[in-house]
Amino acid sequence: MGELNGLYALWYREFKVFLRERSRVVASVVQPLMWLVIFGTGLGASIALGGENYQTFIYPGILTMTSLFGSLFFGLYIIMDRRVDFLKEVLVAPLSRTTIFFGKVLGGATDGIIEVVILMLLGSLFFGIHFTVLSVIASLVAIFLLMVSILSIGLTIGSMMNSLEGFGLISSFVSFPLFFLSGALFPIKNLPSWLYAFVSVNPVSYAVDALRSMILGVPAAFGLVPDFAVLVAFALLMIGVGTWAFGRMRI
Amino acid sequence: MAYVIEARGLHKSFNGVKAVNGIDLRINEGEIFGLLGPNGAGKTTTLSMLATLIKPTKGSALVNGFDIRTQAHRVRGSIGFVFQDPSSDDLLTGRENLYLHALMYGVDMRDINRKMDDVLKLVDLTGVQHRRMKTYSGGMRRRLELARGLLHEPKVLFLDEPTLGLDPQTREHLWKYIKRLSTEKRVTIIVTTHYMDEADLLCDRVAIIDHGKIVALDTPANLKKRVGGDVVRISARSPNLRALRKLRYIKKIKTDGGLLTLTVDEAERHLQEILKVVGEVRSVESHFPTLNDVFLHFTGSEIRETEAEGGYFERMMHSGNR
Ligand SMILES: Nc1ncnc2c1ncn2[C@@H]1O[C@H](COP(=O)(O)OP(=O)(O)O)[C@@H](O)[C@H]1O
Numbered sequence: 001m002g003e004l005n006g007l008y009a010l011w012y013r014e015f016k017v018f019l020r021e022r023s024r025v026v027a028s029v030v031q032p033l034m035w036l037v038i039f040g041t042g043l044g045a046s047i048a049l050g051g052e053n054y055q056t057f058i059y060p061g062i063l064t065m066t067s068l069f070g071s072l073f074f075g076l077y078i079i080m081d082r083r084v085d086f087l088k089e090v091l092v093a094p095l096s097r098t099t100i101f102f103g104k105v106l107g108g109a110t111d112g113i114i115e116v117v118i119l120m121l122l123g124s125l126f127f128g129i130h131f132t133v134l135s136v137i138a139s140l141v142a143i144f145l146l147m148v149s150i151l152s153i154g155l156t157i158g159s160m161m162n163s164l165e166g167f168g169l170i171s172s173f174v175s176f177p178l179f180f181l182s183g184a185l186f187p188i189k190n191l192p193s194w195l196y197a198f199v200s201v202n203p204v205s206y207a208v209d210a211l212r213s214m215i216l217g218v219p220a221a222f223g224l225v226p227d228f229a230v231l232v233a234f235a236l237l238m239i240g241v242g243t244w245a246f247g248r249m250r251i
Numbered sequence: 252m253a254y255v256i257e258a259r260g261l262h263k264s265f266n267g268v269k270a271v272n273g274i275d276l277r278i279n280e281g282e283i284f285g286l287l288g289p290n291g292a293g294k295t296t297t298l299s300m301l302a303t304l305i306k307p308t309k310g311s312a313l314v315n316g317f318d319i320r321t322q323a324h325r326v327r328g329s330i331g332f333v334f335q336d337p338s339s340d341d342l343l344t345g346r347e348n349l350y351l352h353a354l355m356y357g358v359d360m361r362d363i364n365r366k367m368d369d370v371l372k373l374v375d376l377t378g379v380q381h382r383r384m385k386t387y388s389g390g391m392r393r394r395l396e397l398a399r400g401l402l403h404e405p406k407v408l409f410l411d412e413p414t415l416g417l418d419p420q421t422r423e424h425l426w427k428y429i430k431r432l433s434t435e436k437r438v439t440i441i442v443t444t445h446y447m448d449e450a451d452l453l454c455d456r457v458a459i460i461d462h463g464k465i466v467a468l469d470t471p472a473n474l475k476k477r478v479g480g481d482v483v484r485i486s487a488r489s490p491n492l493r494a495l496r497k498l499r500y501i502k503k504i505k506t507d508g509g510l511l512t513l514t515v516d517e518a519e520r521h522l523q524e525i526l527k528v529v530g531e532v533r534s535v536e537s538h539f540p541t542l543n544d545v546f547l548h549f550t551g552s553e554i555r556e557t558e559a560e561g562g563y564f565e566r567m568m569h570s571g572n573r
Pocket residue numbers: 265269270271288289290291292293294295296297
């Protein structure tokens with residue numbers, strides 16, 4: 001009971017703060033829109049991919065990008081908590097570190113899902129994306145799994161660092177390869193084998209693949225079952241890492 | 252009766268640097284206990300060990316009967332902690348910060364609202380409870396964190412430099428609240444400070460801590476008695492130490508350039524004679540011993556403090572022949 005209340009408390013805090021930091025929400029939605037409008041239109045003027053226009057093609061990739069960058073960045077907040085004594089206030093409470101970790105993950109995932117839902121609404125209103133109830137739900141499940149994994153990575157990095165600049169540096173080392181090697185911006189069918197090898201070991205590729213298949217109704221390159229299997233396995237692994245990192249976190 | 256806190260030989264090193272170097276404590280139920288020492292003395296580190304936030308390198312302690320090494324969870328459930336630095340979320344209101352805390356400490360859902368009302372009233376913050384914390388003044392924030400520390404009704408409350416950086420008026424207010432907690436809620440309070448006046452006016456007993464060690468521990472009154480007399484400070488051009496040493500009522504002489512610090516029996520009666528023999532005097536000042544003198548007496552160095560101290564008499568006499 002105590003742990004559950006604690007989990008709710010940590011989630012409650014993240015959620016309240018998210019609702020009050022309007023600029024955070026706006027920025028997290030505007031950035032992907034710029035990718036869609038500027039990058040999508042710009043490159044789409046010259047290329048079309050398998051009957052889809054380029055903007056539509058990258059739409060699932062941009063959803064993935066938002067989840068990826070947003071979730072990783074979330075780890076920064078733990079460093080902010082450490083800069084004042086808020087982190088101590090949480091760590092001195094009679095809660096297990098696992099509970100604290102899951103509270104953070106669920107808080108971050110809630111924020112991220114809200115952003116993605118806004119982007120889905122905009123997608124269906126202005127970018128000609130046709131969602132069905134099933135594709136929305138299935139996509140949100142895939143995105144949730146990805147978010148949990150990436151949040152765990154971000155929180156792990158954050159739990160080990162004191163400096164915001166250092167966090168920025170390390171997280172960009174992590175996020176850019178994960179993003180560019182995910183097939184978010186290009187089809188993975190005709191890649192040279194060396195590049196395909198990188199893409200296929202990148203768990204994020206499986207999120208992009210699943211989303212593209214479910215939202216655009218195209219066949220999945222890896223297959224939907226392998227996509228979800230990889231996403232679940234990746235999430236479990238990263239949760240394990242994150243729990244471990246929180247357990248050994250110093251104040 | 253069992254002690255609320257019993258620490259034996261607590262040590263803590265950070266990468267080989269000794270922050271706490273063998274601390275023994277026995278703290279009784281219901282007292283306000285002060286840890287007084289300069290910055291870097293090891294006060295925060297000591298509290299952090301007692302609160303199980305960090306592990307001691309050596310030594311052990313019982314808090315509310317629970318072992319800090321093996322029963323960390325139970326220790327944490329039985330204490331409250333008000334940290335040195337701000338520890339609330341600025342984007343949340345005061346009441347929301349309390350709510351968070353109540354949930355984390357497993358306060359019964361049915362009691363949460365009543366208890367929040369109760370502690371808010373105790374620190375006079377009912378009127379501003381729905382304002383975001385970023386609009387609070389330093390004193391209001393401190394009071395809210397005090398209230399929060401009490402919300403789950405801990406038996407022991409740790410206050411780490413509770414009035415650091417606050418103006419004198421706000422500090423006195425806070426002392427009032429802390430005393431009120433101690434009498435109305437009957438919590439044992441352990442407070443760290445580097446303010447002499449705070450230790451003096453607030454605490455039942457004070458441990459003076461320097462370089463990670465307790466150098467003296469007693470009631471403020473007894474500590475002052477142990478200085479052994481009144482304190483007379485004289486600034487003189489070339490003090491005649493030999494003449495001074497002959498005066499038997501001078502218990503102790505400390506020199507620092509032209510500045511003399513004398514420990515004197517009944518300074519009132521003997522000041523005239525001292526001034527006569529010491530030589531050309533620039534200024535003289537005499538007072539009952541304060542905790543500052545106690546600190547000086549036990550450590551050989553002073554805590555720098557800009558604030559005036561209360562509860563003593565002071566006289567300045569400037570010599571005319573300059
Ligand atoms: N996490 C830490 N890592 C390294 N050194 C530390 C750490 N915490 C405290 N210290 C050092 O330990 C000593 C005691 O610090 P602290 O307990 O904060 O003193 P106080 O609270 O009395 O000002 C200081 O020299 C400080 O620099």
